[in-house]
Structures are given as C-alpha cells and as structure tokens.
Amino acid sequence: MLDLVEIMKTCTKFGITHKEHAQLSEDVYEWCLAYEEYYSQYKPEQLCTMMVALHELDHLPDDILNCGPPTALWEFVTERSMGEVVWSVTS
Amino acid sequence: MYKDPKMIKLLLYQVQCEVEPGDIEDVFDGKVISNMMKKYLEIDGVPQEYKYGKLDTDIFIAFTCNGVSIHKGLRAQQSKTQYLCFPLEVIILNLPPMVHTQNQYIFSLGVIPGPHKQKHLDSFCWPFYLECRCGIQGIRTYHMIMCSFFPLHFFVPHGFGNLIAVIKMKSTCGVSAKKPCHQCHVEGIRDKTGIRQKARTYYVPLTVPGETGNWHEKGILHNLRTHEDYLWMYYRLDTAKSEADWKKIWQETRINQASIWSLLPYFDMGQAIPGGYMHAVCINLMRALVTLWRGEFKGLDAGSGMYIIPLEMWEAIGEETLDSNHWIPAAFVRSLPNIFTDFANFTAEASAFWMMYITPHVLRG
Secondary structure: OOHHHHHHHHHOOOOEOHHHHHHHHHHHHHHHHHHHHHHHOOOHHHHHHOOHHHHHHHOHHHHHHHHOOOOOOOOHHHHHHHHHHHHHOOO | OOOOHHHHHHHOHHHHOOOOOOOEOOHHHOHHHHHHOOOEEEEOOEEEEEEOOOOOOOEEEEEEEOOEEOOOOHHHHHHOOOOEEEEEEEEEOOOOOOOOOOHHHEEEEEEEOOOOOOOOHHHHHHHHHHHHHHHHHOEEEEEOOOOEEEEEOEEEEEEEOOHHHHHHHHOEOOOOOOOOOOOEOOOOEEOOOOOOOOOOOEEOOOEOOOOOOOOEOHHHHHOEOOHHHHHHHHHHHHOOOOHHHHHHHHHHHOEOOOOHHHHOOOOOOOOOOOOOHHHHHHHHHHHHHHHHHHOOHHHOOOOOOOOOOOHHHHHHHHHHHHHHHHHOOOOOOOOOOOOOOOHHHOOHHHHHHHHHHHHHHHOOO
16 A cells, blocks of 8 residues: 555656656556555445545546646645735735 | 846746656656647647747746635634635746746736635636737747847646646536546446435446456546547537537536637647646545544445554554654654644645655554
C-alpha cells in the first residue's frame, strides 16, 4: 500500500524523465488494483470505497503526459489566492 | 508586462531553456502545448500564416477557478449563513515553473459574488473569452527593451481546478451521472445494496464486483474522451428538435450545454483540463485511506481484509506525528497536528507531507 509514497514523490518532482513516467504509470495501475483488492474486495457492499478520486489517480499518468508535471498546474495556487479573498472580507 | 525589463527576462525563460527530448519538466513539454505549437493560427476559421508561439513574445496562460466559503468555522455557525464566492484567476505559463505559481504572478480576473453557487460559469467567463479572441489577433503593445511596438498574442490552452470547478468548466455532471469521469467513457456503478441512503452516487471500480468471472477493465483507461467527442455532443444538444429530444440526449451524455472554451480554436476539451492532483490525491484519497485505517469509513468493517490499525497504535502514531514537529524545518512543511485527535485540521500540504515522509516510519509496526 505504501507504493503510494513513491507515486507521490515522483509526482511532486519538478522534472519527470521518460523512464520515471513509464514506471509511474505501471505503479499507479498496480496500486489501484491493490487498493481494490484490499478495500473493495470485489464486494457490492464495499463499493463505496471506489471513489471518483481514485479514478482520477488512474488518469494521472495521462495528465502528466498532456499537461506536464502536477507541480506546474495544481490547485495550491487557487487555494492560496482564495485565502487572500477570505482574509480581505471585513465588515 | 512588457514595461518591466525584469519581467521580460523572466518571460523569455521558456524560449531559452532547453529540455532533453522525452523529459517532462514544464507545461510546455506536455502534449497539449507542443501539439498546439505545430499548428497554424486560426482567426474565425481562416488559417493564418504563422504558428502558435512563433514569436518570442507570445504568452500562454492557464485559467483557474474555485469556490470558497467566506465564513468558516465558528463564524459560519454564528452567522448561520453560507456565502460562497467564486474567484477566477489566470497564471502565466511562460514564467519558470518555480515562479509561475507564486502569489505575486497570479492575476485575478474577478470574484463571482455569492451567496449561492453560480449556475452558469460560462456567462461569467464571456468577457474573458472576448479578450482571448483579441489575444489571438494580437494586441498592440510597447516593448521596453526593443523600444518598439509589437503585436502581443496570448493563448489559454489550459484550465485547471478541483473536481467541481472542472465540472463547471466543461458543463458536465459530477458523480451523479452515469459516466462520472470527464476524461474517459467509463460507466459508473451504483451502490444497490440499499445499506446507505445516499445511493445516487456512481462509483468507478476497475473490476465489476459481485459477478462471476471478474474482469479487469484496463481498456477503459484507453477509451478516452476526445475533443471531437465533446464537439459532437455539444452539436447534438444544440440541434435537438424538441425539449424531449434534448432531455434524451442529456440523459445519455449528461452534458448541460456547450462550454465556452470549445469556441476557442486551439482549446482541446479532452486533454487540456487535467484532474485536480491536490484535491484527488492529497485530500480525498488521503482522507479515505486514513479513515479506512481507523475503521471509520462510512461505517464499513474490514470484511476479510486486515487493514484496520487498533486505537492504541493510532494514539502512538498521533503522538509521534506531533513530536516530529520539533525536528522538521519550517521550510519543509507547516506544523503537523496530531493525526489521531485532530485529523480534521490536516490540510492538503500536511497530508501530502505526512504520507510521503512520515508514514513509512510510523506505520512500520
């Protein structure tokens, strides 16, 4: 399960080489299958563990290929400026 | 921007830097922009003689938006109101990747006021869209270093945000649609056991549960939605003859209306909007994993799995996490709360750091 650590470390790098990307896509696919085996256990009752967020992880390698590393386009930017908006509200 | 020599130097970074082919170091190494740069510019469907990004002064920007509730915590309870506003921002991709996410280089387009979520984001983006049209044609600008006028082109090839913002941008439905993913054609499955009341959500397992001869759906990951798919769906919605027809198409595609971004000649609806890494992985996935390990995930027990960590161990993990604050420099991460007692205060940054650098040690056993 802790393969996720490696996945996240690769994702937060500033530059991803081609080799790392190939490794990443393999890791992500295997991690998702392992997640499914552990938590959803292929049972209908446990279906709610398979959220859309997990499915977005499936698409992560494609996103990196299309849009560059996640560090270049991520929502920390938005969240930070949202914080400024919230702080600037006074009565 | 072209009045400040410092800024001009920063903007030229993209032209000057050299990346080994195959490496992905910036948005410019992504397929979307590199494909775009091979194409000729189009104005009203008429191809022009120069390509996108041919001039060094061409600027690429990315659009982002997100909803934020102004009253939080105690104040929200006191005022008993929820006021949701929606800031719109752009970032400049030409700047070096370490710089373009910094606060002083983010340009705000405005804030959509609340108190409710806006129904139609595109109508708020209309002025920006008109500016983008001007950006394609070129705006007469003065260059400080060259001391002359030049046509400034700017393009918006990317948009990003969390899941809700992406849904708004693409006018699709979220998890209540039968095809909940906006990047591929995967069909979701509903929780039909009836244990939980909220059974309207669709889930997307890779393996269909409860069937004999389970099969892995690796194929679904390659059946991606393309730009042409989106255009075809928009076209069908626009040309529906009656309301009943429209509703039928809507039920099938779950797209509400055509998105304004598809009107830009270079915008790729299928690939240009990535899923939000921060929300998907650092917040939602982390939260799910920790609640699963605590055995509190939507009232589930472990079934045949062995993944629940007992309470006493969680106490120890929480204390160790709190204790580690003394030894981590502030430049790495903010101070971590106790993960056992104070998990609600874990931010995305803290969760990501905890998962990457602390988990391998505290969960060793």
